[in-house]
Amino acid sequence: MKSIFIFSLVPLALVFAGVIIGSMRGVDAEREPIPTPPPVTGGTPVPVPTGTTGLEITASNLAFDKTTLNAAAGQPVQLTMHNRDAGIPHNVAIYTNRSVSQSIFKGDLHTGPGDKVYSIPAVSNPGTYFFRCDVHPDTMTGNYIVQ
Numbered sequence: 001m002k003s004i005f006i007f008s009l010v011p012l013a014l015v016f017a018g019v020i021i022g023s024m025r026g027v028d029a030e031r032e033p034i035p036t037p038p039p040v041t042g043g044t045p046v047p048v049p050t051g052t053t054g055l056e057i058t059a060s061n062l063a064f065d066k067t068t069l070n071a072a073a074g075q076p077v078q079l080t081m082h083n084r085d086a087g088i089p090h091n092v093a094i095y096t097n098r099s100v101s102q103s104i105f106k107g108d109l110h111t112g113p114g115d116k117v118y119s120i121p122a123v124s125n126p127g128t129y130f131f132r133c134d135v136h137p138d139t140m141t142g143n144y145i146v147q
């Protein structure tokens with residue numbers, strides 16, 4: 001009776017050994033570099049928080065698809081920039097006027113293709129402000145209108 005019991009333990013021990021060796025291999029696999037996922041293009045839009053204006057702009061062929069962005073006075077803006085230009089950095093920066101001597105917001109550069117979400121602080125004074133891509137200041141410009 002005792003020997004039968006021991007024999008029945010042998011397969012169990014083999015299974016245990018297999019699990020342990022398998023988990024050790026798993027640890028080794030975790031040490032290998034994890035490949036960086038490709039940038040998300042046209043993926044799930046980032047939800048706009050309540051009390052925030054959601055805006056979008058597309059940069060394509062070294063141009064913005066719009067020359068006007070409309071914001072509500074006193075309300076922050078979540079601006080999603082879709083950069084369709086592969087290998088080319090763009091950003092959105094907002095200035096008090098075309099002299100660009102005083103900035104309201106300077107978005108980080110983002111190299112396409114992919115999306116970049118900017119959190120622009122609220123502007124309390126209504127008026128027509130100026131936005132541009134700092135990399136292409138002559139061609140990628142527009143009015144940031146606060147009402």
Ligand SMILES: [Cu+2]
Nearest residue numbers: 090133135136
């Ligand atoms: Cu640009």
